[in-house]
Amino acid sequence: MRGIAVQSGGMEESAAGPSAGLAGPGPLDVGAEAGAGLITEAVRLVVEHAKTVADGPVAPAEPGTDRIRDWLAAHDFAGPRPAGELLQEVTAALRRWGVHTTHPRYLGLFVPTPTWWGVAGELLAAGVNPQLAAYEHAPAAVEIERHVLRFLAARLGLPPAADGSFTTGGAEANLTAVVVALTRRFPAYPDDGLAALPGPPVLYASAESHLAWLKIAHTTGLGRRAVRLVPVDSAGRLDLVRLRELHDDDVAAGRVPFLLAGTAGTTAGGAVDPLPELARLAATWGLHFHVDAAWAGAVALSDRLRPLLDGVEHADSVTVDAHKWLSAPMGAGVFLTRHPDALADSFRVSTSYMPPDSDTTPDPYSTSVQWSRRFTGLKVFLALAAAGRDAFARQVERDTQLGTLLARRLTEDGWQRVNDTPLPVVCVADPQAEAGGPQHSAEWHAAVAAHVVRSGRAWVSRTRLNGRPAIRRCLTSHRTGPDDIEAVVAALSHARTATPYAAVQRDRAAPLP
Ligand SMILES: *Cc1c(COP(=O)(O)O)cnc(C)c1O
Secondary structure, three states: HHHHHHHHHHHOOOOEEEOOOOOOOOOOOOHHHHHHHHHHHHHHHHHHHHHHHOOOOOOOOOOOOHHHHHHHOOOOOOOOOOOHHHHHHHHHHHHHHOOOOOOOOOOOOOOOOOOOOHHHHHHHHHHHHHHOHHHHHHHHHHHHHHHHHHHHHHOOOOOOOOOOEEEHHHHHHHHHHHHHHHHHOOOHHHHOOHOOOOOEEEEEEOOHHHHHHHHHHHHHHOOOOEEEOEOOOOOOOOOOHHHHHHHHHHHOOEEEEEEEEEEEEOOOOOOHHHHHHHHHHHHHHEEEEEEEEEOOHHHOOOOOOHHHHOOHHHHOEEEEEOOOOOOOOOOEEEEEEEEEHHHHOOOOOOOOOOOOOOOOOHHHHOOOOHHHHHHHHHHHHHHHHHOOOHHHHHHHHHHHHHHHHHHHHHHHHOOOOOOOOOOEEEEEEOOHHOOHHHHHHHHHHHHHHHHHHHHOOEEEEEEEEEEEEEEEHHHEOOOOOOHHHHHHHHHHHHHHHOOOOOOHHHHHHHHOO
């Protein structure tokens, strides 16, 4: 009926006056009762998913693309459909055709099961929907975020003046670091851009760093060649000797290094770069020192594990992803810097239509790549406030112990550990597969990882460490326990038995010389 009212109302005024046809709710306003019913149904589905996800496979047997598209083709948006049924349909599709990152045997990328506090925070942020661009619009929301940022900065050992912003994730936080570093290092950069630099700019990160650096170099106009991926030592840590060589060559060639990025917890192997040494070199060379602690930054909440990050307190800026090991729902990244002025200078802008700046706290839109922004910090605040820091500390300690247990069990099972870290990332290789040569090793490890995933019993990934193919698992879900560790070890053992060593077979088949 409302649709008809809109049509008959038209754009011109009718004889009945300017408000004819406008009385009553708008076409999208179904009312609070219907809204409550819908949200209740969504909650029911989310809770049911949480209760039953562990009973099913971690990953679907096939991606199901054709069937997903067929199902979607029926949704042409031509008319209304019952929303409760839609929620069920969509949840069923997500459950059927997706990897279950909330499954206790998802030992994959750093996607922890989100906490219930975090999920509730998402709902509140969406429903109240404060505008996080201008302070004047959302003082409570901005102050809540600032409170969390300061807490994290303090745990990392940054000075009380440190500030930052919530980002979509680690990639945006690292992008912010590059912009702030350029702004600090080159006074001409903010207004005249890269063209005004005294030479080609260069940044350093390890070969095991997160390759968002390449996208960032591309996006910012630095160009991908501006990224020096410094070789790593046998433990996967940035090699200081090679760094010095590269830096000296760059300077001799007239290039201008401006940023040194240390990774605290590499994505593939969990290596922590030598942060104190990097801090010293950055200071000597006049570079901005950034620490990418996207996932391992969470250990700052544990007094016992915090020493793993030693040196981070010297950083000019730090990336921590709350949606990784702090178990916030995606996306929640954090950028922190001890140079709030440089951050403000990086994104400064003033417009006639935005409300005026507050006296004490800058407007978030002037300290971030983003403009209109969701209330990302709420889910992090709620989880920290409800659980308390100690619960987070015990969780990362527990995950770390489970990682040690997993490594031990796999070694007992004949696998060889190929990464070296106290953090819960466990990469192993099979010596017999490696004996067949690098090509065979790569194929064999890929086949075993794929077999495990296809079995639905666990989710593990393949990786390469210093060029060496391996199978990787990381532990970041608060639902994972010792039984899951045993199940993952068994799934790998099963996959190994089912995957022949091709090179060995070939040798057997070949006639002896
Ligand atoms: C995951 C990760 C990133 C990228 O973060 P997103 O949240 O995926 O954007 C950057 N650095 C490291 C070390 C990471 O592990």
